[in-house]
Amino acid sequence: MLTLxxxxxxxxxxxxxxxxxxxxxxxxxxxxLTRSLGNLEEALGVRLFDRSKSGMxxxxxxxxxxxxxxxxxxxxxxxxxxxxxxxxxxSGKLSVGIGRASRELVLRTVxxxxxxxxxxxxxRIHEGGAEELAYGLTxxxxxxxxxxxxxxxxxxxxxxxxxxxxxISLITRKGHPLAQQQAPxxxxxxxxxxxxxxxxxxxxxxxxxxxxxxxxxxxVLCSDFHVLxxxxxxxxxxxxxxxxxxxxELAEGDLVTLDIDGWELVAELCAIELAGRSRSxxxxxxxxxxxxxxxxxxxxxxxxxxx
Numbered sequence: 001m002l003t004l005x006x007x008x009x010x011x012x013x014x015x016x017x018x019x020x021x022x023x024x025x026x027x028x029x030x031x032x033l034t035r036s037l038g039n040l041e042e043a044l045g046v047r048l049f050d051r052s053k054s055g056m057x058x059x060x061x062x063x064x065x066x067x068x069x070x071x072x073x074x075x076x077x078x079x080x081x082x083x084x085x086x087x088x089x090x091s092g093k094l095s096v097g098i099g100r101a102s103r104e105l106v107l108r109t110v111x112x113x114x115x116x117x118x119x120x121x122x123x124r125i126h127e128g129g130a131e132e133l134a135y136g137l138t139x140x141x142x143x144x145x146x147x148x149x150x151x152x153x154x155x156x157x158x159x160x161x162x163x164x165x166x167x168i169s170l171i172t173r174k175g176h177p178l179a180q181q182q183a184p185x186x187x188x189x190x191x192x193x194x195x196x197x198x199x200x201x202x203x204x205x206x207x208x209x210x211x212x213x214x215x216x217x218x219x220v221l222c223s224d225f226h227v228l229x230x231x232x233x234x235x236x237x238x239x240x241x242x243x244x245x246x247x248x249e250l251a252e253g254d255l256v257t258l259d260i261d262g263w264e265l266v267a268e269l270c271a272i273e274l275a276g277r278s279r280s281x282x283x284x285x286x287x288x289x290x291x292x293x294x295x296x297x298x299x300x301x302x303x304x305x306x307x
Contacts, residue, residue, distance in 0.1 A: 004076055006040045007069050009033055010048065014066065017055040074140055078277065081140075093122045094282040097133040099147025100198035100223035102166070102269055105245060106146050109293045114286055121282050127223060129198060134158070137274050143283045146290065148267035151200055160270040161287065164294045166242040168265040170258040171250075173233050179256050186262050193219035193237040195228050229255070242267065269294070 012022040013033070023033045041048055049056040058066070098106060107125065115123065126133070126142060130151035136142040137158060145152075149160055170189070178184050178192065196218045219237070222228055225245050232239045232255065249255040271287045273279065279287075 002040065002043070004073065006036055007073055009036045010040070010062070010069060011066075011073065013037065013049060013056050014058050014062070019056065077140060081278075081280075092280070092282060093124065094280070094286060095124045095126065095142045096286065097126045097128060097136050097142040097145035097147070099133065099145070100127055100129065101168075101196075101242065101267065102147055103127050103197070103223050104225050105166075105242065106269075106290065106294070110286070110289050113293065114289055118282065118285060130200075137272065140274070140277070143273070143280055144287065145272040146269070147272060149270045149272070150267065152270075152272055157275045158272055159275045160272045162268060162270050163287075163290050164269045166244060166267040166269055168240060168267050169243050170260055170263060171232060171239045171241055171243075171246060171255050172236075172258060174253055174256055176236060176238075176256070176258075178238070178258050178260075183259050183261050186260055189216060189238060189260065193235070194240065195220040195222070195231060195237050196240040197221070197223045197225065197228070 009022070009026065012026050013019065016022040016025055019030050019033055019037075023030045026033065037048065046061050047059050048062040049058055051057075111123070111125070114121075126136065128136070130147065133142065133145045133147060134152055134155045137145055138155075146163070148166070149162075152158060152160070172179050178188060181188075194216050199218065199221065218240075220228070220231065225241065228239050228241065229246065229249065231237050238258070243250060243257065246255050250257065271290060273283075
């Protein structure tokens with residue numbers, strides 16, 4: 001009979017490509033893993049992996065059943081997760097993916113309050129780009145992702161809840177050559193280094209509205225806004241960032257926004273989740289704090305399906 005343990009063994013062998021590495025990842029001995037695979041192949045009457053000096057090569061039959069095996073394991077993990085949520089609502093774990101551009105704003109504002117109110121919940125924060133975070137959602141690794149919605153619109157099977165609209169501007173130091181001009185053309189940006197906390201996914205709507213943006217390649221990618229601010233103040237680099245992040249510096253005049261012809265970008269900061277997955281109490285509380293502490297332009301949160 002096929003067991004869940006054997007399914008996990010199969011997936012690990014395929015992922016790591018060898019009995020040795022898979023056994024280490026599973027914290028079992030190599031003979032035990034070899035025996036598990038042999039018993040399963042004998043029970044099914046079909047070979048699942050071809051052995052060679054270069055490692056374990058998946059057979060055609062295994063490749064046919066791989067996705068179904070992964071789906072079964074994911075369903076079992078979700079059942080175990082829901083049972084855990086039902087057993088204990090005040091402890092447990094919360095895994096949150098954070099977009100690089102919104103990392104500092106969300107963590108500095110929301111995380112301290114969450115930990116204060118829920119000290120027994122283990123929180124894991126994972127910073128990443130859109131592709132990495134979307135993969136984490138679809139595989140069940142993250143309970144939710146807090147990020148701008150634009151780069152996730154093309155990912156099927158996700159739902160979102162609006163938190164705040166963030167105006168994204170082109171920011172420079174006072175006295176920057178472009179800051180002396182009245183509405184300089186977009187192409188003038190090509191003459192200066194560009195900095196950003198993250199890269200936009202190729203499917204982002206901005207590329208459709210402003211195709212010239214594809215010509216701009218960031219010279220510096222860094223999610224530490226303090227570092228980006230320092231570079232902006234000391235060089236002629238242009239920073240792409242939320243205005244709210246530098247409200248004080250903009251108000252004092254140390255930094256200025258550029259009035260570039262055609263530039264208009266608003267990041268829809270959202271809590272993004274896997275459709276059909278039960279929201280844990282911890283995730284609900286984290287999202288609730290985001291709604292409370294991140295002022296939103298809309299009086300009623302909007303929910304929708306990312307497609």
